[in-house]
Amino acid sequence: MKIYFAGSITGGRDDKDLYAQIIKILGNFGIVLTEHIGNVNLTSQGEAAMGRTPEYIFSRDVAWVSEADALVGELTVTSLGVGYELGFAESLGKPILCLYRKAEGRHLSSMITGNIKLKIEYYQNIEELPAIFEKFFSGVKQIHE
């Protein structure tokens, strides 16, 4: 199982520690292609600060989405890139799991909540995620078997 994990970079790195924990848990279900999303040294300047060109990053990420069996996105920190990846992955027919932490004054886009092709799971604590992933990936396995 190859997993594309999507989280915010230039949209803001408030959840970077959480991303690292999620990627660790996802590692129990398959290979996470995008481990760098959880890199606590990666800032909102993105990989450009590491000397990588946008064209390189885009081509690599598009190839990774294409290669992945499923996409898991953490959507709480608003991100343009994550939104793009969801639209692109959906156009390829990839199974998609969206994670979101509800809070007062924060609203998830209707382009996500109104889309029946996206599986949305609301959670508050990371302890809830293994059961959520178990359920989601058992469905993904069925698609590919």
Place this chain on the structure above:
Amino acid sequence: MKIYFAGSITGGRDDKDLYAQIIKILGNFGIVLTEHIGNVNLTSQGEAAMGRTPEYIFSRDVAWVSEADALVGELTVTSLGVGYELGFAESLGKPILCLYRKAEGRHLSSMITGNIKLKIEYYQNIEELPAIFEKFFSGVKQIHE
């Protein structure tokens, strides 16, 4: 010419007055399907506050993107929904113009800047937009003629 204008709603309404001005200028080039994006009474709670379901909003917006000859997005306020719309519109082969106002400490995603299929125009003042639109839509017309 039918134009889908994409701007932030749940991502934040800081640019709502600007969206209204952009939509007015776009009206010189065709019919803007998404005039509500510039509605100054529309808050970050989105159209849900008007009693519309996410499923209705999603289905309508997907139909409008499909119907549009081109998509124009203002990307400065980070938005998950706009990102999704870009990915979806690209999968349909729509011509896409991305508008962005550069500023210190703000970074545009590599999923946008590294994507050669997106036309990105950086600007600072609304006075620059008519010339940008003139150039972009003359290319769109050529595609459809």
